[in-house]
Amino acid sequence: MGNTKICFLILSWIFLSVSLGYGQDRYVVKYKYKPQTEYSLESPEEFLTQKALDRRAREGVMADSTDLPVSRKYVEKVGAIVDEVIYNSKWFNASVIVASEDQVERLKALDFVSEDGVELIAKNFHSNGNNGRSNILNFPISIQVRTKGSSEDDYAFQNGILGVPDMHGEGLTGKGITIAVFDGGFMNTDEIEGMKHLFDENKIIATKDFVLPWSDNVFRTETHGTSALSLIAANDVNTLVAGAYDADYILCITEDVTSEYRIEEYNWARAAEYADSLGTDIISSSLGYNYFNDPEMNYSKSDLDGETALITRAANIASEKGILVVTSAGNEGGGSATTITAPADSKGVLSIGSVSKDLTRSSFSSIGPTADGRIKPDLMALGSGVRLWRGSNATSTSSGTSFSAPQISALAAGIWQGRPEWTKDELVYYLLMSGSNSDEPNSELGYGVPNFELAYYGEILDVELSPEVYETKIYPNPLEGKELFIKFGHEDQCTYTLINGNGQIISKDMLSRTSNKDPYELKINSLNKGLYIIELIEGISSERHPILIR
Incomplete structure (x- = not known):
């Protein structure tokens, strides 16, 4: 062989x-x-x-x-x-x-x-080795192979922290949702027992290789995409049950594993166009770019502003067309700030970081903020010691934000199946609000680990809970009228800044109230529907919260 x-x-x-x-x-x-x-x-x-x-x-x-x-x-x-x-x-x-x-x-x-x-x-097609390469595919930090039937505890944990068992209990397995997965190859996918149903039930509706456009075979090259796909689509109770095994799939190779050049950003953009035209609901991508074989192509930290990198601009367009783009934040979390990779800096995507089993940030998980000061990553999932399929004989464990992002894609697919009336922005809003860190989002954990029940029933919870339940409360949210109430801080004045989905400041002013027992009142006039961020500042305390305007 x-x-x-x-x-x-x-x-x-x-x-x-x-x-x-x-x-x-x-x-x-x-x-x-x-x-x-x-x-x-x-x-x-x-x-x-x-x-x-x-x-x-x-x-x-x-x-x-x-x-x-x-x-x-x-x-x-x-x-x-x-x-x-x-x-x-x-x-x-x-x-x-x-x-x-x-x-x-x-x-x-x-x-x-x-x-x-x-x-x-x-430049030419021959490989230049790893010179100039970033950890573009967020290659696994560790791999341990186990035999079939020994992984139930592992996948039960990674599913459990997101509430996937509860989602499946509601009959939500991604049916009717189309997910496009972009990666460097899906080797062994067609031989893996846990993904056999994708072929038996015609769940793979399209495949396309944008690195070798004349090729009809995406089940080649390497297994990084296989691992990512298994975390969304696998369905075998003895090895791994993923969140959205009933979804339909579009598989695209966009990453050239032999070299690192900006053409891969164009491959990604072309794949997004292809998936969009086929009606995909979600793009799940465990790819990120900042360094290339040609240093003149490199992106600096200042370029991670949500509008500079080609792949980021492509992700923005996809988001504007109503596609939920879920991407890995990167594995460069080491010391300094702003270690995310493009397109995780996009204003319109969910960028996903990694937590360990103690639910603290994995040391490798990239952090924000973006160059223009926005919080990234957005959400977290288990990325250390993740149970997944890679080879055709047994599951294994591996680590990286590449493997936390697909789990969020699966969660989003299940929720969207049950809430088909929600727009993409509404889905994003409820996912963010369900996060374990949603009260104090930051550039290490974002809004934290999301939870199915809080996201899925969030609309009901918003109605049933009174403003006094939390120290900070912004309501009604989603906003359908023109008057927003803000329970925040302990003084009688605060500063607010309203920011749209493109990171532009819409308004900034002082808010006043007669008593700190009362909420501030803010008139919202003539704003387009969509997701906004409101920043509240009182003294040295500041908070940012999403607002959905319908």
């Missing part, structure tokens, strides 16, 4: 070299315009599935120019110049190509290409 594998790798390498040219570089070509002759926003059903349209209807989102494909005539003109057009990105109105330097100069002269419209995003 060893010789066979070596031969396969050699043949694969030869194929790669012949297909794209050994040493050829890859670029993104950005277009100024997006002329259309085939599609119109008046007929979105021609380029989006009904499930994608249904999600937009629920979210109150209309199809826009980002949903339209790149101009065919532009692609044909570019294709006539370059070696190959690998794929096109409609969200960024661009093409990813293979080209020589001479061809790049010819592209720059085209009148429909943006002034800065040709950018190097990857």
